[in-house]
Amino acid sequence: MSDSNKGPTRRQAHERKLKRRSMILAAISTSVVVAALVILIPLTPGWERVKQSFFNWDIVVRTFPKLLNAFLLDVAIFAWSVPLIAALGLAIALARDVRDPVFYPLRLFGILYTDIFRGVPVVLVVYLIGFGIPGLGLQRPFNSPYLWGTVALVLTYAAYVAEIFRSGIESIHASQRNAALSLGMSPSDTMRFVILPQAIRRVVPAQMNILIALQKDVALLSFIGPVEIFRQAGVFKSLLASFTPYVVAAAIFLVVTIPATRLADHMLAKQNRARS
Amino acid sequence: MTSPLKLMALAAALSVSASTALAAGPCATGKTLHDGTLTIATGNPAYFPWVIDDAPESGKGFEAAVAYAVAGKMGFDADHVSWVRASFDESIQPGAKNFDVNMQQFSITADRDKVVDFSAPYYTSAMAVLTTKQIVEGGAKPTLDSLRKLKWGAQASTTAVPMLVGLVNPDSDPMLYNDNADVSAALQAGQIDAALFDLPTALFLAAVTVNDGVVLGQFPAERSTNPDQFGMLMEEGNPLKFCIDEAINALKQDGTLAKLEATWLAESTGVPVIK
Amino acid sequence: MKLQVKNVHKSFGHTKVLNGISLDVAEGEMTCLIGASGSGKSTLLRCINLLEPVDDGEIWLDGAEIADPALDPQPIRQRIGIVFQSFNLFPHMTAEENVMLAPRRIFKTSRDALRPTVEELFDRFGLKDRMHHYPDQLSGGQQQRVAIVRALAMKPEIMLFDEITSALDPELVNEVLQVLKSLKQDGMTMVLATHEMAFARDVADKVCFLDKGSILEQGTPADIFSNPRQERTRDFLARVLGPR
Numbered sequence: 001m002s003d004s005n006k007g008p009t010r011r012q013a014h015e016r017k018l019k020r021r022s023m024i025l026a027a028i029s030t031s032v033v034v035a036a037l038v039i040l041i042p043l044t045p046g047w048e049r050v051k052q053s054f055f056n057w058d059i060v061v062r063t064f065p066k067l068l069n070a071f072l073l074d075v076a077i078f079a080w081s082v083p084l085i086a087a088l089g090l091a092i093a094l095a096r097d098v099r100d101p102v103f104y105p106l107r108l109f110g111i112l113y114t115d116i117f118r119g120v121p122v123v124l125v126v127y128l129i130g131f132g133i134p135g136l137g138l139q140r141p142f143n144s145p146y147l148w149g150t151v152a153l154v155l156t157y158a159a160y161v162a163e164i165f166r167s168g169i170e171s172i173h174a175s176q177r178n179a180a181l182s183l184g185m186s187p188s189d190t191m192r193f194v195i196l197p198q199a200i201r202r203v204v205p206a207q208m209n210i211l212i213a214l215q216k217d218v219a220l221l222s223f224i225g226p227v228e229i230f231r232q233a234g235v236f237k238s239l240l241a242s243f244t245p246y247v248v249a250a251a252i253f254l255v256v257t258i259p260a261t262r263l264a265d266h267m268l269a270k271q272n273r274a275r276s
Numbered sequence: 277m278t279s280p281l282k283l284m285a286l287a288a289a290l291s292v293s294a295s296t297a298l299a300a301g302p303c304a305t306g307k308t309l310h311d312g313t314l315t316i317a318t319g320n321p322a323y324f325p326w327v328i329d330d331a332p333e334s335g336k337g338f339e340a341a342v343a344y345a346v347a348g349k350m351g352f353d354a355d356h357v358s359w360v361r362a363s364f365d366e367s368i369q370p371g372a373k374n375f376d377v378n379m380q381q382f383s384i385t386a387d388r389d390k391v392v393d394f395s396a397p398y399y400t401s402a403m404a405v406l407t408t409k410q411i412v413e414g415g416a417k418p419t420l421d422s423l424r425k426l427k428w429g430a431q432a433s434t435t436a437v438p439m440l441v442g443l444v445n446p447d448s449d450p451m452l453y454n455d456n457a458d459v460s461a462a463l464q465a466g467q468i469d470a471a472l473f474d475l476p477t478a479l480f481l482a483a484v485t486v487n488d489g490v491v492l493g494q495f496p497a498e499r500s501t502n503p504d505q506f507g508m509l510m511e512e513g514n515p516l517k518f519c520i521d522e523a524i525n526a527l528k529q530d531g532t533l534a535k536l537e538a539t540w541l542a543e544s545t546g547v548p549v550i551k
Numbered sequence: 552m553k554l555q556v557k558n559v560h561k562s563f564g565h566t567k568v569l570n571g572i573s574l575d576v577a578e579g580e581m582t583c584l585i586g587a588s589g590s591g592k593s594t595l596l597r598c599i600n601l602l603e604p605v606d607d608g609e610i611w612l613d614g615a616e617i618a619d620p621a622l623d624p625q626p627i628r629q630r631i632g633i634v635f636q637s638f639n640l641f642p643h644m645t646a647e648e649n650v651m652l653a654p655r656r657i658f659k660t661s662r663d664a665l666r667p668t669v670e671e672l673f674d675r676f677g678l679k680d681r682m683h684h685y686p687d688q689l690s691g692g693q694q695q696r697v698a699i700v701r702a703l704a705m706k707p708e709i710m711l712f713d714e715i716t717s718a719l720d721p722e723l724v725n726e727v728l729q730v731l732k733s734l735k736q737d738g739m740t741m742v743l744a745t746h747e748m749a750f751a752r753d754v755a756d757k758v759c760f761l762d763k764g765s766i767l768e769q770g771t772p773a774d775i776f777s778n779p780r781q782e783r784t785r786d787f788l789a790r791v792l793g794p795r
Contacts, residue, residue, distance in 0.1 A: 054370075
């Protein structure tokens with residue numbers, strides 16, 4: 001940039017012009033679409049009814065505090081589930097990686113486990129475990145729907161998390177394993193200090209997406225009793241005969257999940273850039 | 277379509293509206309979804325004792341019988357009553373409906389009434405406490421003090437939820453469920469001690485669904501400032517409301533509703549009143 | 552003999568890679584393996600380090616057989632250092648952590664106890680100011696020197712080098728070869744697979760020419776480079792050294 005004091009180069013000037021043009025075009029097209037939506041939708045014959053039912057401000061004001069409070073339960077369930085999911089997922093991933101024939105049953109279990117729990121809808125697992133296991137005659141507090149609902153979420157999500165960990169482990173080149181083994185390190189130390197730290201780092205963005213899905217699926221625990229935000233919204237819907245509480249609940253979810261989604265995408269993009 | 281049951285229902289309907297033989301009386305003319313036919317929605321499935329065997333066409337069960345009686349009063353004979361299934365959500369969503377009235381133990385409340393129309397009440401329900409033998413043996417009594425200490429459950433989409441707070445005000449937060457079956461499952465699994473239902477439903481669940489089920493006690497309708505009254509649900513501003521109300525009030529006055537209640541809803545005098 | 556390879560065979564599937572290799576390496580000697588790509592040089596080194604199990608034959612280290620399939624390879628590998636063409640440093644660790652990991656885990660030595668030895672090694676190979684850098688902050692030559700230090704930190708009895716300069720830019724080759732010379736002066740026993748013919752001629756004690764999984768010819772550098780007896784050795788040298 002020896003000529004920077006002479007102002008922009010020809011290329012810079014050209015690119016600046018192009019950029020300005022594309023920004024103007026984007027602004028115009030966006031305003032046209034937004035204006036069309038804002039003007040046209042209210043002209044539809046059912047708009048008044050829809051507005052009354054889904055976007056009723058009075059109901060927003062009435063239900064928001066209690067919904068937000070119920071959302072704290074979602075956050076709590078999420079918070080205590082995540083470490084359990086990570087630990088179990090990692091254990092399953094490692095079980096599937098064991099090559100020693102003595103441990104073949106462990107490997108077989110790992111394969112069956114991931115196949116079964118990835119193949120069954122979460123809500124069914126929540127029902128079956130949440131009502132089924134306490135139904136065996138467990139006493140309080142060991143029959144708690146929080147406990148068994150969490151078990152259901154952990155079992156299901158650990159299956160996905162395990163597969164992602166495994167793909168991460170497999171993505172680490174064999175030369176890393178060989179380098180560690182050639183120094184005389186044990187296979188378990190090699191996994192723990194050389195393979196896993198790299199593998200885990202590599203799959204963080206993919207795991208973030210799983211966490212976002214989990215944050216939404218926490219609501220499924222409401223099927224077995226806990227009054228979290230989705231259930232609280234359902235109660236309000238029934239009492240007020242309005243769908244607005246659902247819209248409020250969705251908005252509360254989005255406030256959390258949109259930043260998380262953006263963060264995951266950002267991390268993934270960064271990683272792709274670093275690898276290329 | 278001409279089963280003996282159907283004929284019985286027809287006979288019942290005709291007996292209370294002997295004067296009207298036309299397909300549709302003057303009041304309802306042109307106000308129904310399909311000309312000459314009254315379309316009634318019920319739950320999917322519809323439960324005992326409101327509809328027997330999930331077959332409302334039979335006219336058996338309290339709500340099925342009331343439906344044919346109301347239709348008869350309005351001038352629809354049994355052949356001109358048609359049944360559809362609709363959830364509560366479908367009933368309150370904006371847009372065209374596939375029924376004239378929806379009848380599935382909908383409680384009339386002021387908040388709901390702002391959004392939809394209700395007919396005059398066709399039943400006033402006591403609320404009742406469903407529990408199990410184990411809990412009763414564990415010392416639960418039909419007193420408010422005893423009930424407050426229990427772990428409660430209810431069906432989420434019913435007025436039992438606010439009633440629970442209003443009548444019992446339990447010490448711990450209640451658990452809420454999608455339907456009667458799930459409440460029963462939670463009761464069976466010991467996750468809740470008791471659940472609040474309208475009395476006929478509680479009696480049915482105790483007798484049929486829940487092992488060792490017991491109806492511990494009832495809150496008579498007059499105990500509550502907003503007693504649980506069932507009304508038929510209609511779209512807001514439905515012109516049919518006037519005709520339906522007229523029919524229901526007539527059935528109330530001539531004692532038909534009381535008679536149907538006695539026929540289809542179990543004897544509830546044996547259930548202790550909660551102190 | 553420090554190391555004896557006796558009639559070793561190795562196949563990958565139906566491909567015969569080592570076809571009855573026998574080789575003696577004396578204490579303190581540098582042996583260079585030369586030959587075309589695919590002649591089996593790398594596989595031989597990996598077999599000696601037990602990264603690849605041999606199909607048949609024996610390998611003796613210090614008078615004890617090490618290729619017995621019933622043996623635990625871990626303690627044996629600790630005695631044999633190997634450095635790879637592609638460095639294979641652990642990318643998530645600094646140079647120092649790369650070097651300390653194996654001694655810490657295997658000898659249960661603390662970082663503090665290891666530090667003087669490790670610092671001395673870094674210092675000796677001109678890497679003292681690079682100890683706390685991550686591999687991707689180092690040049691290829693620096694990375695390869697760290698990889699050598701990593702192997703040396705286990706105090707091996709013998710070092711294997713698998714074409715360690717092949718992935719380097721030409722101007723970085725020399726700094727790595729200097730390290731080898733320095734190790735030879737210490738009396739380290741070494742086996743190299745290499746394409747650096749000039750280096751082999753000047754520094755090696757013994758040169759072996761591998762062809763299709765067999766040692767076709769071996770002898771002093773003078774024997775092999777000035778006076779090859781086999782037609783194929785002559786052909787190979789003519790191709791890599793050019794007409795002379």
